[in-house]
Amino acid sequence: MRHTVLRSATREVAIGRDRPFCVIGERINPTGRRVFQEQLRAGDLSAIERDVRAQVEGGADVLDCNMGVPLTDEADLLARAITMIQGLTDLPICIDSSVVEALEAGLAVYQGRALVNSITAEDERMEQILPLVKRYDAAVIALPNDVDEIPMEPEKRLQLVRKIVDVAHGEYGIAMEDIVIDPLAMPIGADTQTALATMETMRRIRDEFDLNMTCGASNVSFGMPNRHGLNATFLPMAMTAGLTSAIMDARTPAIVEAVRAADLLLGNDEWGMAWIASHRAKQTT
């Protein structure tokens, strides 16, 4: 059973099929948050404090941090944000950027063992980012799409996973347990067969490569009503297909609770201690 080990300065989290699901809080991300974008443009990172607190209280195991705001020095913002978050919590961080320089700046200041978000199967992206992952002894999220397309067929996604493994593991020497595949969860509203394809892709990645997986889980419900209800149902289903972590809403109790219930049902909550303790905690607050 492969374990992707992430660390802050003082805390370790292992992602794996025999471990409780790894909840990666998605909130520290300016996408779709206009006020937060304005604040970041003005160099004001104070909103992060609230986002950290809400996600820690909600039960996140890792925090994603993305500072992708156009017309800013993203590398500087990301490095400052990471330093700030590490002063607020001991949860490990998933360093999230499409800008190579920003990933490097984030890795340079990060205390611990980070998860880099992300590479794709595109040669250029792998060439730029994998040496950083190796140098900073990080783990990396890899998406099975290339410059041409996001393939819908599980078989094509598997081919791209094979390519990623060949390059990341074969050429750059990244350990298999440090490659975390994001099998690409697409909006169900655009195509009601897409979750089936995603879950089939997950099962095959589990069975053929035994790699850990994550996905942007909230994407599934994009454009549909009652998004929380869909998200809370998708995650346990995907967990039966081998999903071991997700970049997700860690602030909505019903969604985190569904993941913890699935932990118990999958045999990853011994004696149901975590489930029972969480119930007790709710009763005393």
Next chain:
Amino acid sequence: MRHTVLRSATREVAIGRDRPFCVIGERINPTGRRVFQEQLRAGDLSAIERDVRAQVEGGADVLDCNMGVPLTDEADLLARAITMIQGLTDLPICIDSSVVEALEAGLAVYQGRALVNSITAEDERMEQILPLVKRYDAAVIALPNDVDEIPMEPEKRLQLVRKIVDVAHGEYGIAMEDIVIDPLAMPIGADTQTALATMETMRRIRDEFDLNMTCGASNVSFGMPNRHGLNATFLPMAMTAGLTSAIMDARTPAIVEAVRAADLLLGNDEWGMAWIASHRAKQTT
């Protein structure tokens, strides 16, 4: 794709892997309901009216009806209850009893095509009940346990499913699509590996026999806190393993909603119409 077709006098419901999940309301059952038991002992069936209404409003597709109260004429009670329910709703009925005479009395008064609950792999039970299923052209729920044990190992349950199919289909001529297997969902609180064994059993029944399945879903959370949360998570997970119906809580919105979300994610809610319509209905009430 096999369809188990159930009917009332005026309504048809088909259970199948390409259909929305079949929600069989569990409520009309005196087990654990002391007041209802007393009423039934006194011949008072009036509480059924409220149970029917709540489950129809909650989104049940079929209603289970069990009148198992010690020291009563269960056959008479069950026949009266079924007649009463058929006057209140056009949902098909799952006729539920451990008493052969009660099943026969229920089948005799039932208008339509019923689901009989249940046989096991025990010879005597099959000999007594399968001729009734055949004579009344019903479908039947079959549990893979025998007189010796409820086996925990998927392989042993599969052996008993094989025996049930050999006898019910091979000897009594019950169509494969009218045999609905209950793979036995046990309480997770007693053994945290049990849901894994149940889902493995489901996957194998689906892959090896392609039979429809149901289970007493609320049993999974027995003895644990936050039962609704566990039940709402278990069902979508089991649906990924081939479960096509459940005898379940149809009165708790979060549980029925989880099933309808899973319908959408499994491609059984075309264009998401049912999901969207249910959201609109909630907004206008």
